[in-house]
Amino acid sequence: MLKEEDIGVMNSLRQVFLYQASQVNLGSVKGFHLLRQIYGDYDFVGVSSIDCKNYRRDMLDFIGKNDAQMLVEMLMKKKDFLPNFSFEYQTSENNALTNLFWADAYTKRNCYAFGDVMSFDATFRTDNVVGCQRFAQHKNDHDSLYIIQDMHTELQIEKEASKLYTRSIFFDVQTEIYAFVISCMSVLCKPAEDFYQCSCKRFESYGLLCRHIFYVLRFSNVKNFPKKYVLKRWSKDSLPPPSVIQVTGDSPDMISREIFSSVEYCVNRYANDPELLQKFRDHQVQLMAKADADVPIPTKTNKRDRIASILGVSQPEETIVNVPKQVNT
Numbered sequence: 001m002l003k004e005e006d007i008g009v010m011n012s013l014r015q016v017f018l019y020q021a022s023q024v025n026l027g028s029v030k031g032f033h034l035l036r037q038i039y040g041d042y043d044f045v046g047v048s049s050i051d052c053k054n055y056r057r058d059m060l061d062f063i064g065k066n067d068a069q070m071l072v073e074m075l076m077k078k079k080d081f082l083p084n085f086s087f088e089y090q091t092s093e094n095n096a097l098t099n100l101f102w103a104d105a106y107t108k109r110n111c112y113a114f115g116d117v118m119s120f121d122a123t124f125r126t127d128n129v130v131g132c133q134r135f136a137q138h139k140n141d142h143d144s145l146y147i148i149q150d151m152h153t154e155l156q157i158e159k160e161a162s163k164l165y166t167r168s169i170f171f172d173v174q175t176e177i178y179a180f181v182i183s184c185m186s187v188l189c190k191p192a193e194d195f196y197q198c199s200c201k202r203f204e205s206y207g208l209l210c211r212h213i214f215y216v217l218r219f220s221n222v223k224n225f226p227k228k229y230v231l232k233r234w235s236k237d238s239l240p241p242p243s244v245i246q247v248t249g250d251s252p253d254m255i256s257r258e259i260f261s262s263v264e265y266c267v268n269r270y271a272n273d274p275e276l277l278q279k280f281r282d283h284q285v286q287l288m289a290k291a292d293a294d295v296p297i298p299t300k301t302n303k304r305d306r307i308a309s310i311l312g313v314s315q316p317e318e319t320i321v322n323v324p325k326q327v328n329t
């Protein structure tokens with residue numbers, strides 16, 4: 001049994017790690033093995049696998065049957081703190097959670113750019129769904145801004161398209177530029193007016209020009225991409241620079257993740273230069289000393305308070321919203 005005073009043994013970062021491991025269905029023992037892999041040595045891990053098991057049990061005790069209630073309260077709290085955060089939920093007759101909808105600045109920006117509305121059935125894996133989507137979106141945004149695409153032709157039109165469209169859309173446009181035209185379509189082509197229309201109606205249906213128009217452009221000797229046919233929702237210009245996305249509504253959680261990835265980034269950059277890597281390490285040691293000076297290590301922390309701060313929600317006084325029946329916990 002984990003004693004109240006022992007909880008200090010496991011620092012809050014390890015606790016957060018174990019909590020996150022449980023979010024992706026990794027049990028306490030696997031969580032512990034991962035910690036050992038990451039930190040390399042028992043001394044650096046600072047906990048045993050028994051501590052990890054106890055910690056997970058304590059956390060599950062803490063949550064109890066209040067899962068849905070705590071989730072709702074957590075999102076309510078976010079709504080109060082983050083100006084651009086929206087949250088709605090629905091319950092069934094017996095107060096079981098049936099639907100959740102939430103959107104933060106980032107999601108809203110995607111809705112604005114792509115015209116989508118996101119809503120999810122109430123399951124406890126929704127966080128991961130959002131996370132995966134967000135990662136894919138982030139990656140696409142990042143790749144769109146920084147990765148130079150391979151060209152399939154020498155055509156100026158293809159080069160311009162690569163600069164105008166986001167990465168995933170460019171692949172579609174590139175295929176159309178490159179494609180052979182087998183079927184005949186009637187293309188209305190007025191280069192002087194920058195007007196093109198094809199009977200296949202691809203642009204009208206998908207917002208992207210078809211291979212027939214590109215074929216005609218090539219033979220009409222039109223060198224530049226007809227920019228008026230680049231819809232805002234597919235264009236790179238609709239992407240704000242990554243820093244703008246990160247600054248809006250920053251939560252401590254997001255800031256922590258940014259710090260982790262920036263440290264990881266630096267370690268990767270310096271990995272092949274032992275001298276610079278050592279300098280970076282020394283700088284980190286200085287920063288750690290400063291952190292100790294800024295925030296003195298508490299001698300004793302209440303176990304419940306620590307779990308509450310990791311989950312971002314305290315134990316509810318009463319349960320109004322019940323867990324949906326079909327959910328696996």
Ligand SMILES: [Zn+2]
Pocket residue numbers: 185198199200201202210211212213
């Ligand atoms: Zn066409």
